Amino acid sequence: MAKVRTKDxxxxxxxxxxxxEEGIxxxxxxxxxSRPGLELAGFFDYYPAERVQLLGMTELTFFEKLSPQEKQERVERLCDVKTPAIIIARGLDVPKELIVSxxxxxxxxxRSKMxxxxxxxxxxxxxxxxLAPTTAVHGVLVDIYGVGVLITGQSGVGKSETALELVKRGHRLVADDCVEIRQEDHDTLIGSSPELIEHLLEIRGLGIINVMTLFGTGAIRGHKRITLNIHLEIWDPKKQYDRLGIEEDKMKIIDTEITKITLPVRPGRNLAVIVEVAAMNFRLKGLGINTAKEFTDKLASVISEKDYDQL
Incomplete structure (x- = not known):
């Protein structure tokens, strides 16, 4: 099914x-x-017929200087079977030849007045x-201090509960359970909620709650750019987790990669606070402040001095 039609x-x-009207x-x-200036001049070798054709004052002024035969020939070729629409800007008068064709x-x-x-x-x-490429991801999307954080993890790990605590702390919910993502640019991912579950949050044992009704309109937003992924997983005692924050994983969605942080989950850890701090630290890194790197640089410097003294 087409995402956009001329009627839209x-x-x-x-x-x-x-x-x-039959083609709307x-x-x-x-x-x-496409602004078909060359086409109106008679050059149709590379005519992009599948595009919306936009005619402004320049094109129509030139068109009026053509002979009646040339006008008829150009509009006949302009109205291709693949052309979705021809739009006249500035509220200009529409040539009668174009109307007929x-x-x-x-x-x-x-016609538009713009x-x-x-x-x-x-x-x-x-x-x-x-028309941007789209996909759907199982997870929760929250706006934390302006950072779009996509929280992922296996079912039951605590994603929705973490989102609820974040909302209580003043942050905004975008989507729960299913996040619809569209790639508007090569490095821009925009996440939103399916209309059916918009503003809703599912908490096991409690059921489905309406975040906007409970916490007000300031607790939700319609869409948000995704820049950080926090993946929750059950604590594995055999696995080595990053303790300094030097290593940086990536998560690829469509053609865009975003920073990924893996957080182990176990009793006693306040996930909402950790996720909040992770978002704040991510913002600091964007401003050029990398605490982990500064620490390792200082540590390396101290070690070098001690090695030098021993010589």
């Missing part, structure tokens, strides 16, 4: 439908737009967001 643009941007359910498969080939022809540059920017942002 019509409704989202309050566009005026001029002709080609055409799928849009790319976020790239769009109706004949059922290519939706629409300037060409602003319309192009808003269309691109919307399409990139809607």
């Amino acid at each position: 643009l019509l409704e989202k941007f309050n566009l005026e439908l001029i002709s080609g 359910h055409r799928p849009i498969t790319t976020s790239d737009l 769009a109706e004949r080939y059922t290519v939706p022809l629409m 300037t060409t540059t602003r319309l192009s920017s808003r269309l691109t942002n919307y399409l990139e967001s809607m």
Whole structure:
């Protein structure tokens, strides 16, 4: 099923439908737009027909200088069977030749009052967001001091309980149990909750609670960029865990890698506080303050001095 159709643009941007109404359910498969200036000049060798075609004052002014025969030929080729839409910007007058051809080939022809540059920017942002690669991850997403923390781990390890304690400490829940993730850029992952379980948190023995109802609108948010993964696992006495924080693992989601921290779970550990501090420490590292590295550098310096004294 197509993620975006021409009808979505019509409704989202309050566009005026001029002709080609039968084609408003055409799928849009790319976020790239086309301003067909070269095509109007007659060069169709590389015409990207699958893109939304955007016409501004420059294109239409040039079009008016063409002969009637050239006008008819250009609009006939512009209205391709794969073209999802042609949009006129700035509320400009639409050439009658284009109206007739769009109706004949059922290519939706629409008009916007926005300037060409602003319309192009808003269309691109919307399409990139809607057409971004998506996936779903079992876990909990919480906004902690501005850091999007994805908490993962096997079922029953305590992810939701940790999220509940974090919400009580003033942080914001984005999603519980299932986190829908879309890659809006090569290094940008945006997480959100499925509509069915939005604002809900499942606590074993207690059931499902509505975080917004209990703690208010300040305790939730609709989406958040994911920058840190904290993986909870049952404490394994045979496993060596990082005690300095020098080693840095990565978790790959779609094509983007984010920092991963593994926290062992056992009775007596306050996971919410540890996760909170991990998010704060992650922010410090982003500002160039790496406590673990500073400690190891000092330790190495002390060891070097002692070795030198022994000589």
